[in-house]
Amino acid sequence: MATQLDRSTRVMNSLVKGMSRMGIRAFGAKELVVIGRKSGQPHSTPVNPVEVEGQLYLVAPRGQTQWVRNARHNPRVTVRSGRREAACTVHEVHGSDAVPVMRHYLKRWAWEVGKFFPEGVTATSTDAELEAIVAAHPVFRLERA
Template identity: 35%
Template structure:
């Protein structure tokens, strides 16, 4: 299957979601990830929903080759924001083998991500086997505090 393209409405919806997160309307769930643009060198922000396993935080790139993923691969220093709270982090991309068990847990830990990935054509539902099969295709990053 070819890599899906994000829907036309995703960027405008992301801007609304980031604004709501920044001003504190949304307190739990999504955060704003800011990474340095690999071409422009300018800060680039996107909403993400991190999840925690064994005390470590992770995020899954919902679209293979998404801009924020490629930016994080080029420069892993990033900032996570939620409301007025900002945290500097280093994003560590996991190997496919390291990502498999985390992807299996993703449908339970991030149920909102299931519908997103289903609409993208990456999975048919909240089946751990389907999510595990995305290892090596959808990037998984661990956040290390800087």
């Protein structure tokens, strides 16, 4: 079951999403648009992409959220920043292949999302510790469509 977002998180998500729509990249955040698996309607959420070896990835710090389930159902997504849009396809990355992405993500974004990860898990955690959390915090590679 998806975790309930507290009021401050909802307010922050709305703020970051609004800034992204205006083309203001709040610390590099972008807006992800996915098609709802039940409604068929577009839904957007702020995301923090991370680049690893020239490839762009998304990590789901809050776990098995609606955007994760929707992206698994319909991997065609849109990434927005202001008026710029990129149609992409997401490909889930599993196990040890996700470890370098998780490490870079935590190095870049832990100040904002570290509270959603198990206590003690950081960018300096062992490969085994990072691999152990990938199932709970899915990793997706973005590929331009």
